[in-house]
Amino acid sequence: MVLDALRRLRTPRTPAAGLPPVADGEVLLETVGLTKSYAGADGELPVLSGIDLRIRAGEVVALLGKSGSGKSTLLRCLAGLVPASSGSVTYRGAPLTGANPGTAMVFQTFALLPWLTVQQNVELGLEAKGVGAAERAASARQAIDLIGLDGFESAYPKELSGGMRQRVGFARALVVEPDVLMMDEPFSALDVLTAENLRGELMELWESGQFPTRAIVVVTHNIEEAVLMADRIVVLGSRPYGMIREVFDVDLARPRDRTHPGFEALIDQVYRAMTGRQKEARAQGRATAVDKRTVANTPLPTASVDGFSGLAEMVLHRGGRCDLADLADDLGLEVDDILPQVDALDLLGFAAVSDDDLVLTETGTTYAQADVQQSKTVFARAALQVPLVKLIATSVRTRSEGPVRAGFFRDLLAHHYTSEQIDRQLETATDWGRYAELYSYDADPQEYRADEGEEHEEPPGRAGA
Incomplete structure (x- = not known):
């Protein structure tokens, strides 16, 4: 039992x-x-x-x-x-x-019913299995004791810390064996x-x-x-x-x-x-050349300009090459925490991963050394090679009637991404395009407009990887 x-x-x-x-x-x-x-x-x-x-x-x-x-x-x-x-x-x-x-599931978001007590939340799975009231109450109390929440049987989720709520989630899953x-x-x-x-x-x-x-x-x-x-x-x-x-x-x-x-x-x-991009691309039979990139096969990592710029400067201060695990340790982070920034630098041609090291390219070194205005110019040239950024920039510059609604890009992205992924893609593309002064974005009507700044040339090739 x-x-x-x-x-x-x-x-x-x-x-x-x-x-x-x-x-x-x-x-x-x-x-x-x-x-x-x-x-x-x-x-x-x-x-x-x-x-x-x-x-x-x-x-x-x-x-x-x-x-x-x-x-x-x-x-x-x-x-x-x-x-x-x-x-x-x-x-x-x-x-x-x-x-x-x-099977029984434990979720990231705890998934507790806020109107039920700890005891009642733990009993849910047993109740669904048809276990009698007395038996499921006794089993739930044992599970609550097991995960260290005895004394909280009558508490509601709002009264518990995050760790305590997740303990309830574990007890609810384990009690059904x-x-x-x-x-x-x-x-x-x-x-x-x-x-x-x-x-x-x-x-x-x-x-x-x-x-x-x-x-x-x-x-x-x-x-x-x-x-x-x-x-x-x-x-x-x-x-x-x-x-x-x-x-x-x-x-x-x-x-x-x-x-x-x-x-x-x-x-x-x-x-x-x-992080083995080349190996994965070969396994899927796809070319990895820059000119083969599309909106579908080149998603934007969830990385802000400040985030990957800071990472590039840190690598520069370490001689332009550093072990990622050592860098993460120095920052008090897990390697996983800086992977989006690593992906962004790689996508822009500013850095490449060689074995366990992150190595700045020639363009990346120039970017990391430049002042704010110079770095914007270097970044804009590189960003124009990123399919989604290029799509938005080209669309707003070739549209004579005025702004382009975000819905236009959502419809295009819906061919390849879920709605949640579309939100992340557009948020990142908006951040990058604004910083590069390639386009502006008005959040209320959800419209992109051409920036009146100067035109940007094509970036130099990737070197120094």
Whole structure:
């Protein structure tokens, strides 16, 4: 029973019991040729393509990738919350036709019902399964005690901190004893210390050998988090749609030691897989030359001009070349935190990634050394080679009747991106174009207008990479 399992979890661990759930090789979840598309303005918008994946008993699997790689969509397909467009998703060999009965989900945003108490929120899953009132109340109390919130049974979510709310989310998922616990960036909304504590407690429970679930699948964009938690890391790429780029087996003893050479080496390997543009482009059979770029295959990273300019200056002060992991450490950040800025510098031709180093190009060095007005000129020339920025700039300059409404660009982008992605693309393009004085934007009527500044020449070629 659920209550008995949770009571056992509360029992102190002995060395002999310090084993994870038995990895008996049983395949709990499997996808074969999984694709997922959403409706676009003129057809289907692909998000996932050709995903072959197995989740076996006794393992923690991390789905790792940048924003837009489809990792959360893949998790929802495994949970049966989103139907596949083609291919198959099976649970214990049976095709999914709806919500997966063997999984429970922990969300990034906690997803608690604010009008219910902690006790009532935890009972929800058991109530949906038809468990009687007395039994589910007892099980919920045990789960609340297990995750360290005893005394808060009658509290409402608004009375709890972020970490406490996520504990309620874990208790609600674990109390139904799912075969597979699924977590969608469960620690990303928490402060660093709270996330570290909660992640550590979760892994201690997993290693206890009495965890009420047989496998864990966690979505993350954080490389170190994936290496800390997972037995297997599945890296997803996102150009132009989500596909498995590489899989890493994590052969490191638990609990993981961040200072172990193998730990650091694996982080470097996974990082290279996440930033391996040439390898991914070859895998998809696409050319990588600048003149082949389109709005569809060249999304803008979510990086502000101030952000990537600051990064370029830091690299310049380190001699024009620096190890990204070392730079992130110096800044007190994770490598993942500066990847959007790295992508922006690469896209603009200001820098290139060589092994683990970020290297300024000749143009990037000029940009980083220039004063404000000079840097604007260099940036404008480079930005005009970015398809979306060029599209907006060209459209407003060739339109004699006046401004161009943002809806025009939204319609074009809808052929290739989801509505959320379109918002991010236009926000970044607006920021870049305004700074470069290529065009202006009026937020009230949502209109782009030509800037009356000087014309900008084509940028020089990429050099010094």
